[in-house]
Amino acid sequence: KDMMSLDNLKGKLEELSNTTSDSTDTQNSDTEEKEESFSDLLSQIVDIQDEQVVGKEVKNPQVTRMVGGYAIMFLLFAVNASASSLFEEKKAGMFHRLLSMPLQRTHILWSKYLYNMLFGLVQILVLFFGSSLLFEVDIYTNFLNLLIVVIFASAACTAFGMLLAAVSKTPQQAQGLGTVVIIVMSSVGGAWFPVSIMPEFIQYFSKITIIYWSVESLTETLWANASLVQLAPKLGILFLITATVNAFSLWRFKNGDLFH
Numbered sequence: 001k002d003m004m005s006l007d008n009l010k011g012k013l014e015e016l017s018n019t020t021s022d023s024t025d026t027q028n029s030d031t032e033e034k035e036e037s038f039s040d041l042l043s044q045i046v047d048i049q050d051e052q053v054v055g056k057e058v059k060n061p062q063v064t065r066m067v068g069g070y071a072i073m074f075l076l077f078a079v080n081a082s083a084s085s086l087f088e089e090k091k092a093g094m095f096h097r098l099l100s101m102p103l104q105r106t107h108i109l110w111s112k113y114l115y116n117m118l119f120g121l122v123q124i125l126v127l128f129f130g131s132s133l134l135f136e137v138d139i140y141t142n143f144l145n146l147l148i149v150v151i152f153a154s155a156a157c158t159a160f161g162m163l164l165a166a167v168s169k170t171p172q173q174a175q176g177l178g179t180v181v182i183i184v185m186s187s188v189g190g191a192w193f194p195v196s197i198m199p200e201f202i203q204y205f206s207k208i209t210i211i212y213w214s215v216e217s218l219t220e221t222l223w224a225n226a227s228l229v230q231l232a233p234k235l236g237i238l239f240l241i242t243a244t245v246n247a248f249s250l251w252r253f254k255n256g257d258l259f260h
Helices: 002-045 061-091 094-099 105-135 143-167 171-189 200-206 210-223 228-255
Strands: none
Touching (some): 061 143
């Protein structure tokens, strides 16, 4: 009798479990049917379409987005190394020979600045032409504005290299400090991945970096074919950064021991 009672109890439990499962399936089915009917009703009332507005015709969007960031990062490393060569020129006695002629310290600094700026301009353009040939990045549709952005970005990066040379005492110190700062700026400024996916507090910090404004200007130029008027605010910020950093660097060079 006990065995039969256990069998009956087991059978009732199985029936109850099957009934509960069927009820759950029925509820899920009803919910899915309601969602589908609501979706059908909504689609009849409102015609919802997805369309990419910015960068719609970009052939290779990922490379187009990345090439600007890496170009600026490599440029910062290059101008940092070039600006650090001021210490080698001082050690070789070149400054004393130049200053024996009717030249001033500012002439030497501006010649170095212009050389580094032209060097950076050529380097960025070579990278863009290479990306155009290898990855079909469209740089010709808005090439004039791209050239203007590259000039402003090159000037800002060169100012950064001169700043490192102005606050450092040895070429090793300038290169070491520059490497750390460039890596940090690249990681938070959008050189490696979009700033929009970063935490909000990092997005605020990224806006004080040269890389952020350079990459944003290049992205708008290549993705959205932005006009010069649309690029003006970002170019104005790059110009302000360049002027401020250059003014501090010149003051530091005049009061430092590089030319002594």
